[in-house]
């Protein structure tokens with residue numbers, strides 16, 4: 001192992017985001033994956049659960065142990081369900097380990113929001129203050145040296161990246177936005193449930209949690225920061241019959257007639273220097289399309305204006321397991337370490353996907 005390499009553990013490595021973290025980190029030039037856990041598959045080879053990784057690793061899953069994680073890792077990625085991360089994060093930080101948490105447990109700054117959206121009293125409000133929301137496009141500088149990174153949700157990432165540039169400009173009539181998100185089945189994790197089981201999920205377009213989806217809380221938090229005013233988001237996800245991909249159409253109304261070209265320029269300026277944002281405009285495919293980001297960490301963003309109604313729809317397409325989860329977590333980790341943000345992530349999307 002070179003002195004530059006950081007030793008990484010993945011807790012909950014048998015799931016979809018854990019598998020995707022492995023796919024990225026096993027070939028990351030500055031990382032050595034040293035410890036991967038699963039309760040169900042402890043003692044079994046990683047490639048039994050993730051056969052796509054055959055030839056890339058001889059690691060086996062372990063049962064989690066505080067001693068082992070302390071001995072083997074410098075940084076820990078948690079790919080665990082909500083509320084489970086709460087049991088791990090405080091002690092890992094006390095042990096001096098860096099933590100990148102993919103769950104929602106540390107994403108929201110205001111503890112009251114956990115009561116409303118998640119139905120529990122957050123036990124570590126002090127850590128909510130310390131956690132950095134792991135969206136490098138908005139928090140690049142804060143991520144440098146961050147000890148606790150709260151990696152954003154996929155529907156939230158798509159919504160925020162679509163709306164942030166125009167929300168920042170102050171041309172909207174109302175800051176009550178509607179985000180309509182279409183998302184693939186891998187969002188539900190590896191264990192089939194009634195709603196995510198393949199026969200139930202295939203050939204459908206089905207809204208869910210239409211009375212208020214939890215990711216709206218993140219989108220409101222982040223877009224309010226960008227807009228420097230209170231932004232409300234009504235986010236309705238729809239299950240569609242693809243495996244990967246999240247696509248947000250965020251609807252707003254313009255307060256005034258605007259020069260569309262000026263808005264494009266400002267959008268380009270807003271994301272200047274950010275390596276994973278591609279502004280989509282014109283050509284054969286004039287709007288973002290999830291098909292052209294699958295397998296990559298890109299977010300393709302754009303917008304359309306219906307002048308007759310002064311309506312603007314802001315779009316973003318991501319791969320939910322990449323820019324919506326594991327890719328973004330690695331990107332934020334890179335930034336936290338002072339490495340190029342695209343280290344280990346220079347992967348073109350699949351075509352056809």
Ligand SMILES: NC(=O)c1ccc[n+]([C@@H]2O[C@H](COP(=O)([O-])OP(=O)(O)OC[C@H]3O[C@@H](n4cnc5c(N)ncnc54)[C@H](OP(=O)(O)O)[C@@H]3O)[C@@H](O)[C@H]2O)c1
Pocket residue numbers: 011012013014015016017018037038039040041079080081082084102103104152153154186187188189190191320321324325
């Ligand atoms: N899927 C997505 O598109 C996506 C996007 C953004 C964020 N996320 C978030 O990322 C996290 C992981 O999601 P996922 O889709 O990878 O889920 P998943 O496929 O269900 O994997 C969950 C992992 O956690 C482990 N686990 C489950 N319950 C546990 C417990 N009580 N204690 C310890 N380990 C436990 C499981 O392994 P064992 O049961 O073998 O221990 C498995 O490795 C979630 O918080 C999710 O909301 C997911």
